[in-house]
Amino acid sequence: MVPREEGHRIRSGRSGFGERFLAEPLNLPDRDAAGTWGDGTAHLTLAGATCSVLGLSPQQAGVVKRRFSGFLTAPGCFVPEASLEVYPLPDAAFRTITERGWVYTFDLSHDADGLWFSGLQLVGRLDLTTPLRCSLWTCAARASDFEGVIDNTLRLLTAYLLLQHGGVLLHAAGVVHGPSASVLLGQSGAGKSTFSRVSHAEGLHVVSDDLVALVPRGGRTCLARVPFGSEFRPTGDPGAVEPLTALCRLEKAAAIRFAPTSLAVAVGSAFACSPVVNGDGVRSFEVLATLERLIAGIPHIGVLGFPKNGPLWSAVPWGDGRCQTPTLA
Numbered sequence: 001m002v003p004r005e006e007g008h009r010i011r012s013g014r015s016g017f018g019e020r021f022l023a024e025p026l027n028l029p030d031r032d033a034a035g036t037w038g039d040g041t042a043h044l045t046l047a048g049a050t051c052s053v054l055g056l057s058p059q060q061a062g063v064v065k066r067r068f069s070g071f072l073t074a075p076g077c078f079v080p081e082a083s084l085e086v087y088p089l090p091d092a093a094f095r096t097i098t099e100r101g102w103v104y105t106f107d108l109s110h111d112a113d114g115l116w117f118s119g120l121q122l123v124g125r126l127d128l129t130t131p132l133r134c135s136l137w138t139c140a141a142r143a144s145d146f147e148g149v150i151d152n153t154l155r156l157l158t159a160y161l162l163l164q165h166g167g168v169l170l171h172a173a174g175v176v177h178g179p180s181a182s183v184l185l186g187q188s189g190a191g192k193s194t195f196s197r198v199s200h201a202e203g204l205h206v207v208s209d210d211l212v213a214l215v216p217r218g219g220r221t222c223l224a225r226v227p228f229g230s231e232f233r234p235t236g237d238p239g240a241v242e243p244l245t246a247l248c249r250l251e252k253a254a255a256i257r258f259a260p261t262s263l264a265v266a267v268g269s270a271f272a273c274s275p276v277v278n279g280d281g282v283r284s285f286e287v288l289a290t291l292e293r294l295i296a297g298i299p300h301i302g303v304l305g306f307p308k309n310g311p312l313w314s315a316v317p318w319g320d321g322r323c324q325t326p327t328l329a
Helices: 058-067 143-164 192-201 263-272 284-296
Strands: 010-012 027-029 040-046 049-056 082-088 107-111 114-119 122-127 132-138 168-177 180-185 205-208 211-217 220-224 241-252 257-260 300-306
Touching (some): 027 122, 040 058, 040 143, 049 058, 049 143, 058 143, 082 143, 114 143, 122 143, 132 143, 143 168, 143 211, 168 192, 168 241, 180 220, 205 211, 211 241, 211 284, 263 300
Parallel strands (some): 180 241
Antiparallel strands (some): 010 027, 040 049, 107 114, 114 122, 168 180, 168 205, 168 211, 211 220, 220 241, 257 300
């Protein structure tokens, strides 16, 4: 289906929202007045929750199935806990952006029922209903353009889907050691990828070096898989979880050093690394309360200094899975 100007009813946007990305930011699209790109579908498992992606063109459906191949599930096997419908908008609906030297973040507008979001070649509405409902409008017909659009939209949707089910999405590396796992927090440049590379070289399984999910399972806080990463992306069973032994904020050091912190400090560190939802003023208390419940059940919380060339796991106090008493820095 080719995007068309006609047939799109509009609704009034909020002042300031979408000005970086939308040609007419005060005129937002209406899902009830437009057809989708096509009738293609894909069904995903995201940290144990299910999501149906609907309204795809053949090219877009191919992108989703290739990009998220390890997280696909068969249709008809579940009642989805979230849906994402994709609608067309013309190129003229979006501003041309010069990306050189630019950090990409969504424009967001929150309200009691959900939020609007806009970005490169996209604008969307997320309704925080049960099941969760997301509508995405985009001009991205080419596979190369649509991959970035759908990846970024699903990151936002996953963050709220997890929150709805008592979990959180974190900017962190996730490493499995023995029967348990550790989550290493950090924004860009904190050392997540370096830590992940050294962990991989030492024979450990790196679930992701960019985004991980914390979920409650059987009275414990566990590491769950989401289909996002930089050099390392999850493999294996998309529904697998491992109980967490440690959650640490990363910093670079000459040798392994672990300094325990209070629960309040750990919650603050995790909140700073909770993408999208930490900027939602309507739900910030819910995010903080969820983080407190999840982190309170993790044996080791603190700051982990590490050498960029290792060794790591022979020196990490809990690296053998025995949950020893950590040594102070």
